[in-house]
Amino acid sequence: MIVGTAGHIDHGKTSLVKALTGVDADRLPEEKARGITLDLGYAYAPLPGGGVLGFVDVPGHEKLIRHMLAGATGIDFALLVVAADDGPMPQTREHLELLDLLGISLGAVALNKVDAVTSERLAQAQREVSELLAGTGLAGCPVFPLSAKSGEGVSALRAHLEATAAGLPAREAGARRFRLAIDRCFSLAGVGTVVTGTAHAGRVEAGDTLAIAPPGRAGPMRARVRSLHVQDRPAATGHSGERCALALTGDFEKKDIARGMWVVDPALALPLRRFHGELRVPAGQAVMKHLQSVHVHLGTEDIMGRVALLDCAEALPGATALVEILLERDTLALRGDRFVLRDAGAQRSVAGGRVLDIFPPTRHKRSTERLALLVTMRDDDPLPTLQRLAGQGMIGVDVERFAAAWNLAATDAEALWQRAGLRVVRAGEQRLGFAAGTWSALEVRLLEALAREHERAPDLVGVERERLRRMTEPNLPRAAFDVLTADLLDAGRIARTRAWLHLPEHAASVSATDRDLYSVLKPLLDATPFNPPRVRDVFRTTGTAEDTVRQLFRRVARAGELYQVAHDHYFTAAAVADLAAIVDRLDTERGAVRAADLRDAIYADGGGGRKVAIQILEFFDRVGYTRRVRDDHKRRGGAPAPEWAATVADQSR
Numbered sequence: 278m279i280v281g282t283a284g285h286i287d288h289g290k291t292s293l294v295k296a297l298t299g300v301d302a303d304r305l306p307e308e309k310a311r312g313i314t315l316d317l318g319y320a321y322a323p324l325p326g327g328g329v330l331g332f333v334d335v336p337g338h339e340k341l342i343r344h345m346l347a348g349a350t351g352i353d354f355a356l357l358v359v360a361a362d363d364g365p366m367p368q369t370r371e372h373l374e375l376l377d378l379l380g381i382s383l384g385a386v387a388l389n390k391v392d393a394v395t396s397e398r399l400a401q402a403q404r405e406v407s408e409l410l411a412g413t414g415l416a417g418c419p420v421f422p423l424s425a426k427s428g429e430g431v432s433a434l435r436a437h438l439e440a441t442a443a444g445l446p447a448r449e450a451g452a453r454r455f456r457l458a459i460d461r462c463f464s465l466a467g468v469g470t471v472v473t474g475t476a477h478a479g480r481v482e483a484g485d486t487l488a489i490a491p492p493g494r495a496g497p498m499r500a501r502v503r504s505l506h507v508q509d510r511p512a513a514t515g516h517s518g519e520r521c522a523l524a525l526t527g528d529f530e531k532k533d534i535a536r537g538m539w540v541v542d543p544a545l546a547l548p549l550r551r552f553h554g555e556l557r558v559p560a561g562q563a564v565m566k567h568l569q570s571v572h573v574h575l576g577t578e579d580i581m582g583r584v585a586l587l588d589c590a591e592a593l594p595g596a597t598a599l600v601e602i603l604l605e606r607d608t609l610a611l612r613g614d615r616f617v618l619r620d621a622g623a624q625r626s627v628a629g630g631r632v633l634d635i636f637p638p639t640r641h642k643r644s645t646e647r648l649a650l651l652v653t654m655r656d657d658d659p660l661p662t663l664q665r666l667a668g669q670g671m672i673g674v675d676v677e678r679f680a681a682a683w684n685l686a687a688t689d690a691e692a693l694w695q696r697a698g699l700r701v702v703r704a705g706e707q708r709l710g711f712a713a714g715t716w717s718a719l720e721v722r723l724l725e726a727l728a729r730e731h732e733r734a735p736d737l738v739g740v741e742r743e744r745l746r747r748m749t750e751p752n753l754p755r756a757a758f759d760v761l762t763a764d765l766l767d768a769g770r771i772a773r774t775r776a777w778l779h780l781p782e783h784a785a786s787v788s789a790t791d792r793d794l795y796s797v798l799k800p801l802l803d804a805t806p807f808n809p810p811r812v813r814d815v816f817r818t819t820g821t822a823e824d825t826v827r828q829l830f831r832r833v834a835r836a837g838e839l840y841q842v843a844h845d846h847y848f849t850a851a852a853v854a855d856l857a858a859i860v861d862r863l864d865t866e867r868g869a870v871r872a873a874d875l876r877d878a879i880y881a882d883g884g885g886g887r888k889v890a891i892q893i894l895e896f897f898d899r900v901g902y903t904r905r906v907r908d909d910h911k912r913r914g915g916a917p918a919p920e921w922a923a924t925v926a927d928q929s930r
Contacts, residue, residue, distance in 0.1 A: 278442035279475055279520060281333045281352035283345070283376060285366035289389040290358045291318065292425040294334045297435055298322040317348045317460055319473075319520065321509040324439055329508035331520045333475075342626070346375060346617055347536060347577040350458055351475030353518060354441060355384030355415065361394045361402045361422070365409045371626060373413060374559055378629025379615045382414035383441070385421060387434060392424040453684045454542035455479030455487065456611070457521060458576040462534040465524075469503065470531050472540060473522045474577065478684055479542065481505065481521065482514040488546035489529065490539050491607035497546065498534075500527035537578030539609045544681055548607040553637040553651055554616065556584070556600045556630035558592045565592035565628055570621040573602060575614065575632075581605045584618065584628075587643050587651070592628070599651050600630070601637060610635055612654070612682050631655075635682050659683050663697050664712070671719060672752045673709030676701055704756035711757075719761055720770075723749045724780070727771065731783045738785040738837035739777030743901025755901070755913065775837055775850060775920040776900065785836045795833055798826065799849070802839075806852035807879045808889050812845040840921075843892040854921035856893055857902060861912055869909035870894065 282290040295301050300320035318334035333352060335345040349355075355376045359369055376384070386406055391399055403420060410416045419437060423430030461473040481487070481502060489498040506522040507515040515521040523540060539545075558565050565584060573582040585601040592598040602616070610616075614632040619625065633654040641647055646669060654662050659679075666674045676699070680690035694701050699710035711719070726748040730740050740748070746758040753761075762778060765771040772781045787795065801818060802809040812830065816823045830847045833839045839847045848856070859878050863870045876890040894910045897903040903910040 278328075278354055278438075278445050279331045279333060279352045279518065280354045280356050280438065281349050281381075282335055282356050282358055283349070283369075283372035284358035285360070285363070285368040285372075286336070288358050288360040288363065288366070288369070289387075289425045290356075291334050293356075293358055293387055293389060293423075293431075294318070294320050294332050296425040296428060296431045297438070298330075298332060317344055319509075321520075322435075324442055326443060328442065329510065330438060330442055331508050333520075342371070342375070342619065343572075343574065343579045343623070345372060346379075346574040346579075347460055349375065349379055349381070350576050350615075351477055351518075352381065353383060353445060354438070355381045356387055357384060357415065358387045358389055359402070359406055360390045361388050361399055362390055364402050364405045370409065373409065373415065375617060375626055375629070376415065377413045378557070378559070378617050378626070380414065380631075383418075384415045385419050385434065385437060386410070386415070387425075388420055388422045389425055391422045392427050392429060453478040453517070453686055454545050454681075455481045455485070456539055456541040456545055456609075456684070457481070457523070459534065459538045459540060460536050460577045462531060462536070464531050468524050470525050470529070470534065471522055472525060472534060473520065474540070476515055476517050476519050476521050477576075478517045480514055480516045481523065486543070487525075487540050488543045489525075489527075489534060490541060490546040490609050491548040498527060498529045499543070500525040500529070500540065537576065537580075537608070539576065541609065545609070545611070545684065547609065547635065547681060549610060549635050550604045550607055551601055551637060552610055552632050553587070553599070553601050553634040553642075554630050554632045555597055555651070555655060556592065556618070556628050557597045558594050558628045559626075560595040562594050562625075562627050564594065565598070567591065571627065572619040572621070572623050573604060574617040574619065575608060575610055578608050580608055581621075585642075588648050597630075599633075599648060601642060611684050613657070636678060659685070659693060660696055663693060663699075663710075667697065667699060667710055667712035667715060671715060671722075671750045672754070673702075673704075673711045673715070673757060674699075676708050676710040678707075679710075702757050702760040704754040707754070709754065709757050716761075719750060719753070720765060723761065723765065724770065727778065727780050727783075731780060734835065735783075736785050736832060737777075737835040738774050739779030739783070741776055741900050742778060743899075745778055746901075773920070777837060787833055787836045787838070791829055791832055794821075794825075794829055795838075798829070802847070802849050802852075806849060807856065807893075809846070809848055809852070812847075840896070842896040843889075846889075846892065850921055857897070857921050860894070860897060860903065860910070864903075864910075864912040869906070869911045870903070871908055871910070 282294060284290050298320040320332040322330045324330055333348045335348040357373060359365055388402060388406060399422060406420055421430055421434040423434060456478050457474045457476045459472045459474045463471055465471055483502050483504055485502045487500050489500055503524040503526050505512055505515055507519050567586045568583050570583055573580045582602055582604040585603060586592060587599040587601060589598050610632045612632055617629040618627050620627050633651055650665055653665050663679060676694060694710055698713050700716045701708055701710045726745060727740060746753060746755060766773060769781060771778055798815060801815060812823055812827045815826045827845065830839055834841055834847060838850055840853045842848050860870050863874050863878060872887050872890045872894060875894060876887050898905050898910060901913060904913055
């Protein structure tokens, strides 16, 4: 269990920690000289059962609230220290409010310095503390009158802490990926760079490869754990809820790491500059304005940012609001993380809340649908959120990103997809989840698109795959569309003829008259398959009118025996199939295809030029066989290769 102190300056927090542990948490020379705590201090005490009780001692000065908030992140138990002679003071109240905003409800009050007051004053101080706690997360918590100086009453508090630690349920260390908020970084001779902090989730052991995030000036940083201490003891593994000191090695220096950064499983290294959350303005605070500048305390970080209100014009004291937090620099967060907002001058705390969505949309942030989703995200069960997300759009949910945002273990994530009834498909580096109703709706859209196209152009053999994707849902990733079409093909609900998809009952053919004329003209195309004559060239050779040739080639192309590669430039299906094979080979050999490469491969005899090669590659881009990246054309992966050429049966029609 991690215990964090809180309270006004000079109320005896550090002295009490020393009385409980025997360790003076003040380590800085200036702290010794001035007699006050200026930064976070740490101490540890063994538990009777063999565990270790960890203490994070925080400064009480009003100008050091950022240190207090950094220390309070990740604690299990709040120990509010109040001097009996002074009673609750301004920083007592602010610290208590901060603990409440951080959602810390397990704790106790140490009513210190009882040896310096009368019994009447002690009774009055106890009443003041009881009134102070009313309406907060610590309401009703035990109060221990004691003296850290004389030791009176300290044993009772120690016994309570030991009993609470024994009854605290163990966190599921292995159920989530590891993440630790860094609060210190230093170098040790013979050890190297060491970072310390509280593990928020997961487990870590020597040899693990982790990410230090957000990325520094030199970019992403990977680190290997050389060794570790847990609760101030050498250990083989560290777990969620424990204070860990990790000796790290990697391509970085101590100056690259600072308080506020994280050491995380690489899958959680997701830098962000904005997130959506729910916010609460405590009673007695000022009204929160739209786009108000604030200090955002998240984890151990203090970042300047702004608050964009999503569901109201202003957030009143005592009210909650849905907000977008806009940050000035990158940080890390996951759904459920707590944050505290202080005013731009860092003089007072103004609000606090929870992170809901670390991947917020850039548009329609205030739509009814979006706000309803954020309300659902308040539920700690991810299932309702996932079901609502999957039912809102037609392009699926990135289930791996969802699992990362909620820090779900792989097995838990898979079980969640099944509970939600999602159809999960691989789409490149993504896995997309579709609600059953959404997947069915996509199938209907595709079938209706084909039916409309067959009605519009009954002599067209079908629709090219990429064009059909745009007709169905233009934002649907190509890989997901390929799975959709594969399902329909397997079920016999659609059919494929070479490069075209169509309804099974649809068929296009060439009339006998067109067939006769085409049989006369086709040898001209076959003679130079990779640079066939254009329509005007066919006219000059045969005397057949240009418009007659043009209309004939269009009709034959609709039947699938020709492809219009460029204006008035038609290639036979067999030639296109051969060209596609050459492009695939060049892409395999060279990683991409350029016009000059294709020209040299197909026009070695001088039968064509670079212009035609460019047109061929642009045709393949247009139909989705390749994609252009600057001057390169890369073969699209994932989709089955189109059957470009007509079969013998097709050609006989």
